[in-house]
Amino acid sequence: MAKTEAKSPRERYRVQVRAEIKERAWEQIATAGASALSLNAIAKQMGMSGPALYRYFASRDELITELIREAYQSLAGTFRTAVATGADLAGLAHALRGWAVENPQRYLLIYGTPVPGYHAPEDITGISSEIMTALLDACTALAPTGSAAPFSAHLDDHRDWADGHPAPPSALHRALAFWTRLHGVLSLELAGHFTNMGFDPALLFAAELDDLLTHRA
Amino acid sequence: MAKTEAKSPRERYRVQVRAEIKERAWEQIATAGASALSLNAIAKQMGMSGPALYRYFASRDELITELIREAYQSLAGTFRTAVATGADLAGLAHALRGWAVENPQRYLLIYGTPVPGYHAPEDITGISSEIMTALLDACTALAPTGSAAPFSAHLDDHRDWADGHPAPPSALHRALAFWTRLHGVLSLELAGHFTNMGFDPALLFAAELDDLLTHRA
DNA sequence: CAGGTTCGTGATAGCCTCTAACAAAACTTT
DNA sequence: AAAGTTTTGTTAGAGGCTATCACGAACCTG
Numbered sequence: 001m002a003k004t005e006a007k008s009p010r011e012r013y014r015v016q017v018r019a020e021i022k023e024r025a026w027e028q029i030a031t032a033g034a035s036a037l038s039l040n041a042i043a044k045q046m047g048m049s050g051p052a053l054y055r056y057f058a059s060r061d062e063l064i065t066e067l068i069r070e071a072y073q074s075l076a077g078t079f080r081t082a083v084a085t086g087a088d089l090a091g092l093a094h095a096l097r098g099w100a101v102e103n104p105q106r107y108l109l110i111y112g113t114p115v116p117g118y119h120a121p122e123d124i125t126g127i128s129s130e131i132m133t134a135l136l137d138a139c140t141a142l143a144p145t146g147s148a149a150p151f152s153a154h155l156d157d158h159r160d161w162a163d164g165h166p167a168p169p170s171a172l173h174r175a176l177a178f179w180t181r182l183h184g185v186l187s188l189e190l191a192g193h194f195t196n197m198g199f200d201p202a203l204l205f206a207a208e209l210d211d212l213l214t215h216r217a
Numbered sequence: 218m219a220k221t222e223a224k225s226p227r228e229r230y231r232v233q234v235r236a237e238i239k240e241r242a243w244e245q246i247a248t249a250g251a252s253a254l255s256l257n258a259i260a261k262q263m264g265m266s267g268p269a270l271y272r273y274f275a276s277r278d279e280l281i282t283e284l285i286r287e288a289y290q291s292l293a294g295t296f297r298t299a300v301a302t303g304a305d306l307a308g309l310a311h312a313l314r315g316w317a318v319e320n321p322q323r324y325l326l327i328y329g330t331p332v333p334g335y336h337a338p339e340d341i342t343g344i345s346s347e348i349m350t351a352l353l354d355a356c357t358a359l360a361p362t363g364s365a366a367p368f369s370a371h372l373d374d375h376r377d378w379a380d381g382h383p384a385p386p387s388a389l390h391r392a393l394a395f396w397t398r399l400h401g402v403l404s405l406e407l408a409g410h411f412t413n414m415g416f417d418p419a420l421l422f423a424a425e426l427d428d429l430l431t432h433r434a
Numbered sequence: 435c436a437g438g439t440t441c442g443t444g445a446t447a448g449c450c451t452c453t454a455a456c457a458a459a460a461c462t463t464t
Numbered sequence: 465a466a467a468g469t470t471t472t473g474t475t476a477g478a479g480g481c482t483a484t485c486a487c488g489a490a491c492c493t494g
Contacts, residue, residue: 054483116249158416191330231472
């Protein structure tokens with residue numbers, strides 16, 4: 001049952017130190033943003049001197065990539081357990097918002113402003129497609145909704161991103177709308193653009209979700 | 218007609234140098250992101266040595282703040298001319314997308330991932346409320362749409378952010394939906410999350426806009 | 435216990451922001 | 465025009481960062 005193969009005690013120590021580094025990194029990101037992440041500061045916090053961290057992560061970029069991977073896996077796991085407990089599209093939305101509000105820095109690492117040159121490694125896009133599959137499943141399971149929107153037709157001609165998923169075009173359309181609309185609310189909320197505006201972001205999120213479920217997408 | 222008051226030649230030189238600094242800064246941001254902006258590199262590019270730039274901007278933060286201000290003013294100007302040429306809500310959406318696609322780095326500076334500690338100065342929130350006013354105007358001018366959505370009622374109780382604007386609650390609701398939905402599409406597109414997915418982001422944007430205009434918001 | 439592997443260290447190079455002291459140029463005032 | 469004041473740019477330097485290197489020390493393995 002143990003996925004962490006109990007190897008040599010050295011291996012154990014290594015993964016433990018890596019885990020602590022990542023933990024401190026998340027704290028730093030939460031308080032000062034990903035751009036202010038400092039390997040040096042983490043090392044000093046852990047009582048060891050600067051370059052020692054390079055035994056565990058080849059570079060600052062590799063650490064950040066690992067954090068991105070972790071964030072994706074966390075979101076994918078949230079979706080997986082939601083699906084396992086019988087969540088429909090509304091359930092997925094609820095799970096998404098709960099996760100995002102609880103881990104704003106993780107959400108923003110995934111969906112926030114990217115560094116122009118950066119390209120995610122292969123396995124990360126794999127996890128991202130697992131998330132998309134869960135979304136497509138929920139959308140196909142929902143309702144036929146004979147959507148006559150011209151964009152649905154366009155999607156039927158450009159469905160390579162669905163990766164062989166048997167979703168009808170209206171489900172593809174609804175999945176994209178789900179993604180973009182909920183992201184629209186969440187990203188603005190997490191970025192603080194709704195502060196001092198008075199209304200409750202959760203209600204706006206709920207209203208968008210309701211529109212997504214009752215209207216044809 | 219000249220807004221730039223022809224003051225002393227020194228003043229002229231100063232604003233010119235500041236302008237060139239900002240221009241180089243935008244180039245850097247476009248190629249490496251805002252976090253990689255380096256005053257030092259800009260100075261060297263301009264043929265002067267490091268600390269000279271601090272005569273023009275007190276700190277790196279002040280330069281970035283100025284860039285954010287510039288971005289807000291650029292967007293507000295785009296909206297202003299759109300309104301002046303008789304644009305309705307659809308026209309605003311078109312103007313928004315055109316501006317965002319042409320100035321992705323500006324859009325992301327405004328609506329992208331914020332630095333946790335940062336607080337925008339007063340005048341910037343002023344420009345931002347001008348943008349919101351244009352949006353609310355367009356939404357009130359549109360259609361009555363007796364929206365019975367519960368969120369509209371909530372907005373009627375929390376309309377302080379509209380700053381005295383006489384928009385009916387359904388217009389407030391539509392303005393928020395306009396903002397969040399179009400931002401949802403735009404931000405994901407600009408962040409590159411649609412690349413390699415095959416479909417045309419412009420069509421998704423158009424579909425979202427159409428939904429916004431034909432359905433009750 | 436001998437041997438190779440891994441880990442942490444200090445030194446160093448090369449970036450960066452930002453301050454301070456100083457020189458030179460440019461406007462202002464007399 | 466001469467003298468004085470303000471603005472501009474310079475170099476030097478403190479302190480931070482990423483990252484590499486060579487070296488000693490600790491550690492598992494045979």
